[in-house]
Amino acid sequence: MNLSHTELNQLPKIELHCHLDGSISMGTIRVLAEKAGISLPDSDAALREKITAPENAESLLDYLAPFDFVLPMLQTKEALSLAAYDVLKQAKQDNIRYIEVRFAPTLHTEKDLTLLEVVQAVTKGLADGEREFDVKANALLCGMRHESAASVMQVIDLFLTGELTHVAGFDLAGGESDGFVGEFTSVLEKVTAHDIPLTLHAGECGCAQNVMDAIKQGATRIGHGVAIKDMPEKWAELIDKKITLEMAPTSNIQTKAVDKIENYPFKTLLDAGVRVTINTDNRTVSGTTLTDEYIKISEWYALKESEFRQIAQYAYEASFMTPQQRAALKDEFVIDNK
Ligand SMILES: O=c1[nH]cnc2c1ncn2[C@@H]1O[C@H](CO)[C@@H](O)[C@H]1O
């Protein structure tokens, strides 16, 4: 029998893939808009339409459109701290014990913030939320793939300032073209040269080769990676290297990473031994919670509790936690299979 919604909610969880700007609750968006002097529709239904992915999204780029609506509200330190705090509040409701919240610093410098100030404002909100909600958290910094390698390099240079706390790794996000890894070789070489933990969006709506390129370039985790379903001959390599896929069922259907649920490879990959994990990607843009994503996976595949716990252990092992965070959560996430 499937686990009940309450049981799924209560499972201890780790979320590796959650975008800050796509995950701010409607209540906090109203607060941020007011502070920014931006007027919003009065009705929640009309506002929801602006901040969620279009029902008939045709592609990843369609899916990304609502971000343009929220970003003008995320241009001050106060707004960024409040947004990060708000995401941790939501994480608590999912019984998340550890979360990595990602964002692109270059998207928050429209007013007068420096990249460093942007990151410090977000990590302040995470630190406040950690204390308030007993959820551990780190930030991941994203470079945007539509920006130049030189601009993305400025984000990498933040890691080298020695001024960051609560920042655990790097990612590339935005629209995905085939062969994108090659456009950012110089950036990604610097990432690995400095041992900065690396996850890359790949094989979301691009080809399976993007996933293999990302791994070759040093990514230990892949954002989505759905397209690897088309290269079963590579699964053994993923298993061998303990590559972890950060999948997000609702988002993956919305972006048309697969045309229909029957073609979603989550369970096939899990059964084959590939390390898959469950994530929201964007709580608000996808209109979901991590509990909702667990419910979806439970309804689609009737997973047993032991399988959900195995998936959470994969997330624990692949996370970019500090040694202290890892030690504190060990008993909740390392299951004894023997
Ligand atoms: O699923 C996704 N694939 C690729 N890029 C994404 C996805 N969700 C959000 N973003 C992009 O990442 C930026 C930083 O958080 C967002 O502004 C959005 O453009």
Ligand SMILES: [Zn+2]
């Ligand atoms: Zn994403």
